[in-house]
Amino acid sequence: MRPKRRKKKLSEVEGRVKRLQKRLAAGGLAGLVVLHRPNVRYLTGFTGEGWLLVRARGQPRIITDPRYGMQAQEEAPQCALDVVSKGYLMGAAHRLSRTRSGPVGFEGDYISYTDHKRLQQNSKGCRLKAARRLVEELRWIKSEHEIQRIRAAVAVADQVYEDLAPRLRPGQTERDVAWEIEGMMRELGAEKAAFPTIVASGPRSALPHAIPTDRKFGRRDQVKLDFGAVVNGYHSDMTRMVFLGKPTKRQREVYGLCYEAQQAALEAARAGITAAELDAVARDVFRRAGCADAFGHGLGHGVGLEVHEAPALSARSQATLEPGMVVTIEPGLYFEGWGGVRIEDLVVIREDAAEVLTQASKVEL
Amino acid sequence: MRPKRRKKKLSEVEGRVKRLQKRLAAGGLAGLVVLHRPNVRYLTGFTGEGWLLVRARGQPRIITDPRYGMQAQEEAPQCALDVVSKGYLMGAAHRLSRTRSGPVGFEGDYISYTDHKRLQQNSKGCRLKAARRLVEELRWIKSEHEIQRIRAAVAVADQVYEDLAPRLRPGQTERDVAWEIEGMMRELGAEKAAFPTIVASGPRSALPHAIPTDRKFGRRDQVKLDFGAVVNGYHSDMTRMVFLGKPTKRQREVYGLCYEAQQAALEAARAGITAAELDAVARDVFRRAGCADAFGHGLGHGVGLEVHEAPALSARSQATLEPGMVVTIEPGLYFEGWGGVRIEDLVVIREDAAEVLTQASKVEL
Numbered sequence: 098m099r100p101k102r103r104k105k106k107l108s109e110v111e112g113r114v115k116r117l118q119k120r121l122a123a124g125g126l127a128g129l130v131v132l133h134r135p136n137v138r139y140l141t142g143f144t145g146e147g148w149l150l151v152r153a154r155g156q157p158r159i160i161t162d163p164r165y166g167m168q169a170q171e172e173a174p175q176c177a178l179d180v181v182s183k184g185y186l187m188g189a190a191h192r193l194s195r196t197r198s199g200p201v202g203f204e205g206d207y208i209s210y211t212d213h214k215r216l217q218q219n220s221k222g223c224r225l226k227a228a229r230r231l232v233e234e235l236r237w238i239k240s241e242h243e244i245q246r247i248r249a250a251v252a253v254a255d256q257v258y259e260d261l262a263p264r265l266r267p268g269q270t271e272r273d274v275a276w277e278i279e280g281m282m283r284e285l286g287a288e289k290a291a292f293p294t295i296v297a298s299g300p301r302s303a304l305p306h307a308i309p310t311d312r313k314f315g316r317r318d319q320v321k322l323d324f325g326a327v328v329n330g331y332h333s334d335m336t337r338m339v340f341l342g343k344p345t346k347r348q349r350e351v352y353g354l355c356y357e358a359q360q361a362a363l364e365a366a367r368a369g370i371t372a373a374e375l376d377a378v379a380r381d382v383f384r385r386a387g388c389a390d391a392f393g394h395g396l397g398h399g400v401g402l403e404v405h406e407a408p409a410l411s412a413r414s415q416a417t418l419e420p421g422m423v424v425t426i427e428p429g430l431y432f433e434g435w436g437g438v439r440i441e442d443l444v445v446i447r448e449d450a451a452e453v454l455t456q457a458s459k460v461e462l
Numbered sequence: 463m464r465p466k467r468r469k470k471k472l473s474e475v476e477g478r479v480k481r482l483q484k485r486l487a488a489g490g491l492a493g494l495v496v497l498h499r500p501n502v503r504y505l506t507g508f509t510g511e512g513w514l515l516v517r518a519r520g521q522p523r524i525i526t527d528p529r530y531g532m533q534a535q536e537e538a539p540q541c542a543l544d545v546v547s548k549g550y551l552m553g554a555a556h557r558l559s560r561t562r563s564g565p566v567g568f569e570g571d572y573i574s575y576t577d578h579k580r581l582q583q584n585s586k587g588c589r590l591k592a593a594r595r596l597v598e599e600l601r602w603i604k605s606e607h608e609i610q611r612i613r614a615a616v617a618v619a620d621q622v623y624e625d626l627a628p629r630l631r632p633g634q635t636e637r638d639v640a641w642e643i644e645g646m647m648r649e650l651g652a653e654k655a656a657f658p659t660i661v662a663s664g665p666r667s668a669l670p671h672a673i674p675t676d677r678k679f680g681r682r683d684q685v686k687l688d689f690g691a692v693v694n695g696y697h698s699d700m701t702r703m704v705f706l707g708k709p710t711k712r713q714r715e716v717y718g719l720c721y722e723a724q725q726a727a728l729e730a731a732r733a734g735i736t737a738a739e740l741d742a743v744a745r746d747v748f749r750r751a752g753c754a755d756a757f758g759h760g761l762g763h764g765v766g767l768e769v770h771e772a773p774a775l776s777a778r779s780q781a782t783l784e785p786g787m788v789v790t791i792e793p794g795l796y797f798e799g800w801g802g803v804r805i806e807d808l809v810v811i812r813e814d815a816a817e818v819l820t821q822a823s824k825v826e827l
Contacts, residue, residue, distance in 0.1 A: 162758070
């Protein structure tokens, strides 16, 4: 089996490089300096640190340091390799200074102001040109193979939730539960947590991105669990609310609104709708209830080799949803002093609907 | 006790801001846009996401989004606060466009090429000027209070090592041991691991930054353990080798050389020596033995609010060691196909010597 799988992996990354090379040619670029690590991984399979030079034709070249040389050979045998000891930037500049065939793009979103200056100064004779999202816009449409990997990461988180949620009790601490979630994910095969697990209870649930503390759950607390797993480099991301006692009237109201907003967005999500329109679908539910101000973040974000990637689903987003995009749908309401709720599913955008990947049960009030 | 501790914390961050303001005045800057998260934390105590505007005089201003508004108020009550929903960059630009008093610095190492362009375009009337290491060079000299925090993080890792090392056995997997280490650190009070724990066994120990795999330890394997804890935001970092059987001749030779190089560097480390000189002390031991090529990384790096921070200890470093710097000393030798060794301690640079913080025992062959 092993040689077969290896072959398949090679052709997948090679196909991605070919698609990028088409974009380079279309944009009049002789090449692209790739710095963003998930982009390097996407194009090569190499998971260490380094830069990547992709020319409009031919074999991509990984520039790494001796710590990662062996790993690069192992993970990306299809690439040329420079193992340099004076920094990736100088290694790239050395190669670029021989390029006289046209402007070479660089990832303006990921190179620092300082490094851009240094790269320019040391790449004599090469015209550098800022390029944005060339790889990201390949990445945001997932292949079915990638969706399978995301499904595996989703399944881990789903199972953890179903095991854990019924066992939550007053007196447990946020920190202990967060740690338990991360341990369960590892036992189920996750490489690591997709991001630091959020367990926020009672009034602390009003912090959208709370860091777990030693606070003990109270008897009628709401507990916000936001976590995800990484499996084979791909992430999942989900949020569920657990009510430890019989929900109060306000808990029912706030959760009910959030549930309604999320359902509306899940139903509206499909290819062709813009990210801003989809954000508005959820936001309008809150607006009609007079609490749109309590929804202080966007509706969602892309998920893949990064837990936050393009496209953003927000009022300011320029994106239109396309088949194969994998995004979160996660409206929330936050009231300082009282608490907050959020419900988050991961979905695949299909032609006529969103396919909900997250299977974990949701509280129905 | 609580109000007292709070007061102390405030005055510490305020003192840091005052020292930065002196540097700004000396550099002819009317202010500094701080983006790097550990720098924001260092100057304010705020641990969420956001930017910080420090003017040459007066109260610093945190620019964050609604997810972190409450947290910023809680953690940094001494700061002014803008909670913005159109991005930190636009929030900063809004404030900067009112500045007519002189050039304002920005952290050129941390702002992307793209964001710098956008910040410039949206900060009409404000002259922006790249600034480097203004906060980092404050941070690299630690106060005794900070050293105490680092000691706490070191103590956690030390204890984990002493508990775990005698229990390592052939048949355990790298992944399981890495996870056990991280769990033990949490139980001992760490917020999290300082970086993904490295457990590399047998030939895999030749990868300086190996990701733990399901490889089972063999009977005569050497196991490289490289890990650290975060306590109160401060990091520790240590590497130890464990030999599961009676060490082979080659294991003894390679380990012995690495031990000798590390001892030489520990003994040479003190205020006044340059980072490049100290790197050479260890490298010369390997050079005399004819294996300097197998030491493919620098001797060490600063540790504090980041696990890798200034100063770098390498042949290319421009730094001179000063009292209060906290750095790793970690020579290593790596032989593809055979394996590698590294020994790493964390030390505080003092006037006449290095104070070794790491107390974990070392194999003596």
